[in-house]
Amino acid sequence: MNTLFEKETETLEKFGQLLTGDRQKSETEYQEALVELHERYGELLGQVKFLTKISDRLENRLRLTNQLLERKNIELKNALRDLLEARAGKRALTIIYIAAALLFIFEEVIIEPFIPIFGQLLLAGILIKLAIALVLKSIEGVIEGRLLKRKIQKISKENS
């Protein structure tokens, strides 16, 4: 077997020669050739039907595999995003803890001694600490968002 359709090509050439050949053929020769051609055509038609069915089935199989891959890809992307969000959240929290510790020390050591100068506000120290905590909480969200964005950009860059 030299080509995929060796026998079919051979048939085409054989009967082509019968039509174009120099020698005049007898009616019996044409009849015999027609019988053979009919038989081979039937065989070819059977193969065409068979190969079309196989091909359609393979296409369907590939389509289903593709759909499955797309679904898995979405699942994977979601899982990756969740993981990145968790990591970014953890890092942002660490940064905020450090910042909080530093700010509270700053407030205790630097600001607290000056509070009596501006009046005897009893709750001034507590209010300042509360303000610091609220500011830090909103900053945490910003830091988390930035870290996540940076990580996603890094991953996209690595994959492109």
Added chain:
Amino acid sequence: MEPLILTATATTPSVNFDSQTGSLEIHGRSTPENPIAYYTRMIQWVEKYSENPSQETMVRVYFEYFNTSSSKCLLELMKKIKNIQTEGNKVRWIWMYEEGDDDMKEAGSDFSDLLKVPFSLIAKQ
């Protein structure tokens, strides 16, 4: 006659043709770049084997996947094996498929219809 043993790769099936036992087995995936080259070896082996076949030839085919070109080559191979049967020798055809793989089961049925030989369609777990 030397057996024909070909190891499976990611794109070609494993082949184990043994003239002593009359067992012709093909198993795996078939998407070779050049299916003609791969299947010609099998066809040539079967042509030689058909000159002096075993009392009973058992054809066992188990595909996970094959492409269209492979199916044409497989058909040509099976036609050669069918010639052994046409000449009066006993040939058993077993088409195996993974349980639940209806596509592969139907492919076996199509091969059987086209060749006009009965296939035993066996689901493998």
